[in-house]
Amino acid sequence: MKNLTVSASPHVRSSETVTGIMLDVIIALVPSLVASVILFGFRSLLVTAVCVASCVVFEFAARKIMKRDVTIGDLSAVVTGLLLAFNLPVSIPLWMCLVGSFFAIVVVKQFFGGIGQNFVNPAIGGRIVMLVSFSSAMTTWTEPLTWRNGVDAATTATPLSILKSFDGAISSDLPSLWQMFLGIRGGCLGEVSALALLIGGFYLLARKVIKPTIPLCFVGTVAVIMLIAGKGDFTFVAYELLSGGLLLGAIFMATDYSTSPITTKGKILFGIGCGVITSVIRLFANLPEGVSYSIILMNILVPHIEALTTPKPFGTVKEKKNKEEAAS
Amino acid sequence: MAEKKSLGKEFSKGLIRENPVLRLVLGTCPTLAVTTSVTNAIGMGVAATIVLVCSNIVISALRKVIPSKVRIPAYIVIIASFVTIVQLLVKAFVPALDTALGAFLPLIVVNCIILGRAEAFASKNTVLYSAVDGLGMGVGFTAALCLMGTCREILGAGTFLNGIQDLLVLFGDNVLGGWNGFDFNGGLSAVGLQPITLFILPAGGFFVFGILMALANKIAAGKGKPKAELHGCAHCPMAGSCAKYAAENETCEEKKEEVAS
Numbered sequence: 001m002k003n004l005t006v007s008a009s010p011h012v013r014s015s016e017t018v019t020g021i022m023l024d025v026i027i028a029l030v031p032s033l034v035a036s037v038i039l040f041g042f043r044s045l046l047v048t049a050v051c052v053a054s055c056v057v058f059e060f061a062a063r064k065i066m067k068r069d070v071t072i073g074d075l076s077a078v079v080t081g082l083l084l085a086f087n088l089p090v091s092i093p094l095w096m097c098l099v100g101s102f103f104a105i106v107v108v109k110q111f112f113g114g115i116g117q118n119f120v121n122p123a124i125g126g127r128i129v130m131l132v133s134f135s136s137a138m139t140t141w142t143e144p145l146t147w148r149n150g151v152d153a154a155t156t157a158t159p160l161s162i163l164k165s166f167d168g169a170i171s172s173d174l175p176s177l178w179q180m181f182l183g184i185r186g187g188c189l190g191e192v193s194a195l196a197l198l199i200g201g202f203y204l205l206a207r208k209v210i211k212p213t214i215p216l217c218f219v220g221t222v223a224v225i226m227l228i229a230g231k232g233d234f235t236f237v238a239y240e241l242l243s244g245g246l247l248l249g250a251i252f253m254a255t256d257y258s259t260s261p262i263t264t265k266g267k268i269l270f271g272i273g274c275g276v277i278t279s280v281i282r283l284f285a286n287l288p289e290g291v292s293y294s295i296i297l298m299n300i301l302v303p304h305i306e307a308l309t310t311p312k313p314f315g316t317v318k319e320k321k322n323k324e325e326a327a328s
Numbered sequence: 329m330a331e332k333k334s335l336g337k338e339f340s341k342g343l344i345r346e347n348p349v350l351r352l353v354l355g356t357c358p359t360l361a362v363t364t365s366v367t368n369a370i371g372m373g374v375a376a377t378i379v380l381v382c383s384n385i386v387i388s389a390l391r392k393v394i395p396s397k398v399r400i401p402a403y404i405v406i407i408a409s410f411v412t413i414v415q416l417l418v419k420a421f422v423p424a425l426d427t428a429l430g431a432f433l434p435l436i437v438v439n440c441i442i443l444g445r446a447e448a449f450a451s452k453n454t455v456l457y458s459a460v461d462g463l464g465m466g467v468g469f470t471a472a473l474c475l476m477g478t479c480r481e482i483l484g485a486g487t488f489l490n491g492i493q494d495l496l497v498l499f500g501d502n503v504l505g506g507w508n509g510f511d512f513n514g515g516l517s518a519v520g521l522q523p524i525t526l527f528i529l530p531a532g533g534f535f536v537f538g539i540l541m542a543l544a545n546k547i548a549a550g551k552g553k554p555k556a557e558l559h560g561c562a563h564c565p566m567a568g569s570c571a572k573y574a575a576e577n578e579t580c581e582e583k584k585e586e587v588a589s
Contacts, residue, residue: 093520095520132526133527134524134525135525
């Protein structure tokens with residue numbers, strides 16, 4: 001009996017660590033980074049490096065000033081920096097990246113207590129601050145693959161802004177679906193290549209870092225609504241799914257642990273909500289893209305979704321019935 | 329009561345320790361709405377201060393006449409009269425400020441700071457103290473607005489004291505020699521920077537407001553009453569109904585009794 005030790009729960013521990021999970025996410029983001037360098041040139045690597053470095057430095061400085069343990073070792077700041085950079089156009093001035101990183105790390109994350117305490121996804125928070133503050137710089141899109149020719153100012157429209165004027169026929173200005181899938185289109189660094197994002201997504205699924213519930217519900221809801229809006233035109237649906245930041249948002253941002261529900265029912269609600277808001281913004285609002293706003297809005301609703309979907313412990317009865325029984 | 333108070337204290341408490349905006353969180357609606365520029369902030373602050381001092385004086389003078397059951401309507405009538413006077417004066421002499429503040433000028437009537445001071449201070453204190461209290465609160469309000477306006481205008485619009493000439497039009501058409509505030513936008517764009525528009529939007533207002541509140545709390549934490557230091561069980565909110573805590577306290581008292589005896 002000497003081998004038995006008495007201790008408090010939990011008794012079964014997993015070998016998973018925060019650092020390990022974050023490392024998996026970083027690995028899953030590498031294909032998109034490679035794609036962005038191929039498509040937009042080495043400046044995309046520079047933008048990413050600035051975002052990652054500034055996020056790590058801000059996290060370190062904020063923790064030091066607040067006299068808390070320094071947590072840059074868990075790599076979560078690196079992931080935030082990568083995701084923030086993936087949400088920016090390649091031509092963004094570098095000092096704006098610093099503003100975005102500051103908001104993402106210091107305001108959204110550290111003011112609320114650091115990792116696991118952030119009320120919305122830090123990268124999306126940073127992106128929205130930049131989008132609101134520097135709207136022209138944030139919507140200047142560079143034509144992909146033109147960097148090889150040394151052309152600086154080849155700007156282009158995103159497929160979404162072309163799709164905005166959809167009137168039953170697919171515009172000839174749009175890239176082909178195959179180009180859309182590979183990412184040869186205007187857009188943010190990490191959102192353009194659906195292929196690279198899907199590779200990363202399947203890696204995360206295989207490593208069981210994310211569950212497929214939220215991405216499937218999110219993308220599925222957008223597909224259904226766009227099918228109705230496009231009057232059954234599947235090409236339109238395919239364009240909508242491949243354009244904008246839908247895949248990046250659905251796979252990497254909506255699945256953030258601290259800002260998505262724990263319960264499966266909650267995840268389904270969360271995904272559907274994101275999809276509905278994205279579609280409504282894309283179809284009816286002035287903005288061409290709504291993925292980041294939809295995720296941030298649903299992030300804020302997460303505590304309420306969890307309160308709604310708390311599972312009932314086995315064997316318990318509703319309180320109302322108890323009262324009735326007591327009355328009878 | 330009145331002997332213990334000093335006029336200086338009544339004035340200075342409104343600046344930081346009981347700053348109406350940053351510490352008491354009153355009057356946040358005009359605070360967030362008009363602080364997009366320092367000029368508007370000064371105009372709003374001065375207008376509110378005048379109303380605050382005047383209404384405090386009249387209400388404290390009438391505090392024994394007004395029956396307590398109808399005191400709120402009576403206060404509102406007094407405040408509204410002063411607001412109307414200020415509003416008409418602003419319309420006549422500083423029309424640009426009237427345009428800039430819009431509905432927020434007449435809305436001083438329902439500004440919580442003014443009604444709050446009337447209810448909490450002027451209705452219980454003498455005329456002199458009420459006037460000083462009103463002045464201190466008004467200066468605190470103006471200072472908080474200016475601070476917020478400075479942060480938001482410089483960061484969000486790249487200007488400082490923009491349109492100050494419109495505010496000083498009272499003293500002549502060209503009182504500052506044609507100078508109408510700083511404009512950093514030229515210098516900023518020369519080095520490739522631009523203002524962060526977020527700060528003049530409502531979201532940026534809340535952001536600056538939150539940071540300034542945190543700073544004011546930090547500064548005020550060292551002043552005023554020392555915090556009761558609680559350790560162990562006394563810290564627990566359940567201490568009142570906790571058997572263990574009661575038992576421990578009992579032993580303490582018993583020990584004291586033992587020592588005393």
